[in-house]
Each structure stands twice: as structure tokens, then as C-alpha cells.
Amino acid sequence: LSTPATPDASGFRKRLLVVDDERIVAEDISECLAAMGCEVLGIAITGEQAIAMTASHQPDLVLMDICLQGHIDGIEAALAIRERWQIPVVFLTAYSDPGVLQRAKQAGPLGYIVKPFDEAGLRTTVDLALHRCELERAVRDNREWFVTILTSMQDGVLVADTQARLCFMNPAAERLTGWDSLRVAGQPAAHVCPLYHAETGHQCPHPVLAALTGAVPPPEPSGFLMLRSDSSLLPVDVSASVVRDRMGAVSGVVLILRDVTEAHRTTRELRHHRQHLEAVVKERTSRLTDANARLIEEIEERKRAEAALR
Numbered sequence: 001l002s003t004p005a006t007p008d009a010s011g012f013r014k015r016l017l018v019v020d021d022e023r024i025v026a027e028d029i030s031e032c033l034a035a036m037g038c039e040v041l042g043i044a045i046t047g048e049q050a051i052a053m054t055a056s057h058q059p060d061l062v063l064m065d066i067c068l069q070g071h072i073d074g075i076e077a078a079l080a081i082r083e084r085w086q087i088p089v090v091f092l093t094a095y096s097d098p099g100v101l102q103r104a105k106q107a108g109p110l111g112y113i114v115k116p117f118d119e120a121g122l123r124t125t126v127d128l129a130l131h132r133c134e135l136e137r138a139v140r141d142n143r144e145w146f147v148t149i150l151t152s153m154q155d156g157v158l159v160a161d162t163q164a165r166l167c168f169m170n171p172a173a174e175r176l177t178g179w180d181s182l183r184v185a186g187q188p189a190a191h192v193c194p195l196y197h198a199e200t201g202h203q204c205p206h207p208v209l210a211a212l213t214g215a216v217p218p219p220e221p222s223g224f225l226m227l228r229s230d231s232s233l234l235p236v237d238v239s240a241s242v243v244r245d246r247m248g249a250v251s252g253v254v255l256i257l258r259d260v261t262e263a264h265r266t267t268r269e270l271r272h273h274r275q276h277l278e279a280v281v282k283e284r285t286s287r288l289t290d291a292n293a294r295l296i297e298e299i300e301e302r303k304r305a306e307a308a309l310r
Helices: 023-037 046-057 073-085 098-105 119-152 172-179 207-213 261-309
Strands: 017-021 040-043 062-067 088-091 112-114 156-160 168-171 196-197 225-229 233-244 251-257
Touching: 017 046, 023 119, 023 207, 040 046, 046 062, 046 073, 062 073, 062 098, 062 119, 073 088, 088 098, 088 119, 112 261, 156 172, 168 172, 172 251, 196 233, 207 233, 207 251, 225 251
Parallel strands: 017 040, 017 062, 062 088, 088 112
Antiparallel strands: 156 168, 156 251, 196 225, 225 233, 233 251
């Protein structure tokens, strides 16, 4: 039954699994799918078999009859498949019972095909479902790519909602603040990572709140100290930017924290070396000045002695 699928322009392969305990119906559906350019990976007749074949073949879409032989029906099988592998289903059904359809919604199906099916209806439903599969896959891939970038960053990234409550922290932010993201989710950003002026020790207006209100905080030349969960202070550079939705409305704030401990240590070392060098130069300059003064005095004494002998 398996017919190799031809990838579309985006590289998406249309690989489907058909699950129906009526063999003739399943074969008819498979023939229609093959004619559409889909690859039919096989036919399952029970929910257990559907789960096993999904695990081994990883189809893009499952066409699942609601009423199946075996201990679990199509809805239970679809729920298991969706939960374990995030693979969507289109339900095949000859029933319109409201209770059954209500249960079926829990599996988040991409469509329904009513039996006896017609080829045009099958094509339309499967085409739409596959299009949604492709969009969902693209969104999922983008989300995974985005998460990979965030988790690999050395800077701490925190995201707060419009109420300045934290809704995301990357691993670097957890390490810098000392807080577990699950523990502080929903808490005010100003409570999780309070900031203080490095020079005065006074607490600063929090950048998340400033970003939400549109305030422009004055520059802090001496830098910031962040109070960590263990009550230690960490020197940090801080930046905050609002996030806007498609309509331009503010939907949150992204806060970036950078540990500048090493930079501060380097600055202190450079300052120490500069002060030491200045002291050495000052000392040597003083010695040269004194030596020059003594030399001038000796020259003057010789001139006076020579003048007295004449």
C-alpha cells in the first residue's frame, strides 16, 4: 500500500497512516490518498495497532476511525498519539452522537470525514489538515530554534507580562539570579531581581516597570548590583525592551542581564596597575628632579670656585 510521497515546495512529505477496522473502506481511502501524492504507511485496524504503527513510522497525519475493534477506541488512541508524539489526527466516523463528538474534541482533530465518504470531501479535508500540519510544524521548528538560542545564551533573558510579572527565564537567568523559573513564575520582576546603585547602594526603579511606563531612566555610570536569591550582590549590566504584538500594543518586556564581575575585576586590576605605574613614574621623576637639582648645584659651585681662582 505504501507509495512514496513527493515533497512539496517546502520539503514537507505527506506521510499518512490509515486506521479503520473496515478493510475495504481503509483500502479505498488509501487509494485516494495515494492518488493525491500521499505516502500511505499502512493500515491499522485497532487502537493498539495504530499506536504501535505510529511509534514505528512517525506519520505526518493519522486518519482515525472513531469506532474500532480492541480495548481502546479511536478517540483514546488519538489522545495517546497526540500526547506522545504530537501527531495530529483526522477522524473517520459514521456517527453524529453529540457525546462522542464532544469526546473527540479532546484530541484536537484537524477535521472529520463522515462515512460513507466521497473523494472530493476526503481530498479537501486531508489537504486542509496537511496544510495545518505544515504550519504547525513550522511554528514548532521556529519555537524549538528560538528556545535553543535562548538556552545557549550566556546572558540572562527574562520575560515579563504587562503587569511586570515574570513568565519566562532562560537557564542563564536562573543561574545569575539563583532562582528556579518555575518557583518564581508569576512573581513581580522587581522582587525576583531587585537592582541597586553600585555606588550609593540605593535601590533603583526597576527597568521592567520603566519600560512598561515609557520612562527613560538616567544612565548609571557606576553600574548596578543585583540582589540574588542567596542575598549576595552581583554586578550586572541591564537592558529592557518592550515587546509589541502585531497591532503595536505592548504585550510584555524582555529584560537582559549580563554578569560583569569579570569586567569589574579587570577594571580594578587595570586601575591598580595604573595607580602603581603612576606611583613609580612619580617616584622616579622625583628622583630625577632631585638628581638634576644636585647636578646643577655642583656645576654652579665649580663655576664659583673657578672664578675665585682667577
